[in-house]
Amino acid sequence: xxxxxxxxxxxxxxxxxxxxxxxxxxxxxxxxxxxxxxxxxxxxxxxxxxxxxxxxxxxxxxxxxxxxxxxxxxxxxxxxxxxxxxxxxxxxxxxxxxxxxxxxxxxxxxxxxxxxxxxxxxxxxxxxxxxxxxxxxxxxxxxxxxxxxxxxxxxxxxxxxxxxxxxxxxxxxxxxxxxxxxxxxxxxxxxxxxxxxxxxxxxxxxxxxxxxxxxxxxxxxxxxxxxxxxxxxxxxxxxxxxxxxxxxxxxxxx
Amino acid sequence: xxxxxxxxxxxxxxxxxxxxxxxxxxxxxxxxxxxxxxxxxxxxxxxxxxxxxxxxxxxxxxxxxxxxxxxxxxxxxxxxxxxxxxxxxxxxxxxxxxxxxxxxxxxxxxxxxxxxxxxxxxxxxxxxxxxxxxxxxxxxxxxxxxxxxxxxxxxxxxxxxxxxxxxxxxxxxxxxxxxxxxxxxxxxxxxxxxxxxxxxxxxx
Numbered sequence: 001x002x003x004x005x006x007x008x009x010x011x012x013x014x015x016x017x018x019x020x021x022x023x024x025x026x027x028x029x030x031x032x033x034x035x036x037x038x039x040x041x042x043x044x045x046x047x048x049x050x051x052x053x054x055x056x057x058x059x060x061x062x063x064x065x066x067x068x069x070x071x072x073x074x075x076x077x078x079x080x081x082x083x084x085x086x087x088x089x090x091x092x093x094x095x096x097x098x099x100x101x102x103x104x105x106x107x108x109x110x111x112x113x114x115x116x117x118x119x120x121x122x123x124x125x126x127x128x129x130x131x132x133x134x135x136x137x138x139x140x141x142x143x144x145x146x147x148x149x150x151x152x153x154x155x156x157x158x159x160x161x162x163x164x165x166x167x168x169x170x171x172x173x174x175x176x177x178x179x180x181x182x183x184x185x186x187x188x189x190x191x192x193x194x195x196x197x198x199x200x201x202x203x204x205x206x207x208x209x210x211x212x213x214x215x216x217x218x219x220x221x222x223x224x225x226x227x228x229x230x231x232x233x234x235x236x237x238x239x240x241x242x243x244x245x246x247x248x249x250x251x252x253x254x
Numbered sequence: 255x256x257x258x259x260x261x262x263x264x265x266x267x268x269x270x271x272x273x274x275x276x277x278x279x280x281x282x283x284x285x286x287x288x289x290x291x292x293x294x295x296x297x298x299x300x301x302x303x304x305x306x307x308x309x310x311x312x313x314x315x316x317x318x319x320x321x322x323x324x325x326x327x328x329x330x331x332x333x334x335x336x337x338x339x340x341x342x343x344x345x346x347x348x349x350x351x352x353x354x355x356x357x358x359x360x361x362x363x364x365x366x367x368x369x370x371x372x373x374x375x376x377x378x379x380x381x382x383x384x385x386x387x388x389x390x391x392x393x394x395x396x397x398x399x400x401x402x403x404x405x406x407x408x409x410x411x412x413x414x415x416x417x418x419x420x421x422x423x424x425x426x427x428x429x430x431x432x433x434x435x436x437x438x439x440x441x442x443x444x445x446x447x448x449x450x451x452x453x454x455x456x457x458x
Contacts, residue, residue: 079333
């Protein structure tokens with residue numbers, strides 16, 4: 001049929017013979033390109049399955065879904081604005097770290113001096129997570145002395161320090177789970193007493209922090225919050241399935 | 255003949271590409287839409303009700319009208335929390351859930367948990383379907399301690415919003431079984447679809 005419509009195409013030396021010769025090459029190119037697209041797309045799809053995600057993570061994650069530090073900070077501030085108060089904080093205690101001043105280098109230097117193991121994680125914002133931190137080695141001597149007296153837990157299970165896109169510290173988070181109710185109650189009281197000495201009474205306080213109350217029922221909780229325009233501190237103790245957990249959060253408004 | 259084969263492969267490739275791209279988009283959006291989940295699973299009314307005991311559970315009768323505030327406060331706590339926020343960092347970005355939708359799904363969930371006129375999974379008060387906890391958190395790689403911190407926040411929020419300690423315990427008993435669906439068996443530092451587990455350099 002094609003010979004009928006274009007008889008000259010088979011004649012040697014005809015003007016169209018070169019074009020005819022290129023057609024198979026084009027077909028091969030198209031086939032290869034198509035296969036390459038198919039394989040690349042299938043590969044990308046596989047990396048997004050539950051089996052492939054660990055591998056995707058190794059390659060740096062899903063490039064189309066990355067979030068910028070600014071985006072994470074915007075989200076964080078939207079939460080902070082709902083918690084903040086109206087007055088400026090007379091002080092901004094954060095276990096001896098300096099909100100809006102300490103840098104990752106400062107924290108690494110402290111960790112090295114204190115012999116504390118930390119790791120850096122970055123997901124929009126950089127966070128340093130330090131494990132099994134003795135309170136006696138925190139930067140603030142007052143914190144160390146208050147808790148070294150035996151009142152609260154002498155070890156912070158996980159200390160997370162998060163930095164703004166500017167590189168300055170915006171959050172200090174100390175978490176210690178699996179405490180006996182008595183130890184949790186003492187840690188809660190110790191932390192709130194330290195804050196009260198510098199900031200006065202909390203903006204709000206709920207629940208009963210006594211050991212008898214914290215140990216009584218699932219999710220028995222006590223919480224004290226200090227809310228200022230530029231600073232929020234939250235101390236909480238809760239009865240979880242593994243014991244009572246105590247958490248101290250010190251947040252900057254950025 | 256070869257050209258026909260080539261064209262066919264190109265066509266198949268294009269169709270397959272579109273299909274796989276849809277799968278990728280769904281996977282990515284579900285993994286942070288999953289964020290919607292953290293707390294929740296509830297019904298449809300969105301907690302606006304309460305106060306009426308027309309066959310509703312006692313918790314809903316007592317606290318149904320407080321559900322929107324509980325949800326607003328719980329979400330504010332999560333967002334302000336630098337430990338929890340990274341798992342939901344894609345919220346509000348293109349292709350992912352908005353904070354408003356997450357809150358709507360949480361209102362649905364709390365309504366159901368409290369015995370109100372809702373079921374979870376179900377349709378929220380914005381007319382969207384909120385999927386089950388396992389699906390919605392799939393791929394987020396949430397570790398157990400992050401779930402525990404959320405539950406601690408929730409305990410404080412419930413007390414502050416007027417729920418008695420005894421009833422907080424009842425709600426906790428309803429929320430606790432969700433841990434298995436929310437916490438990842440292979441937790442990652444951060445969601446693989448949203449940035450990976452990059453161990454930032456610079457350390458000791």
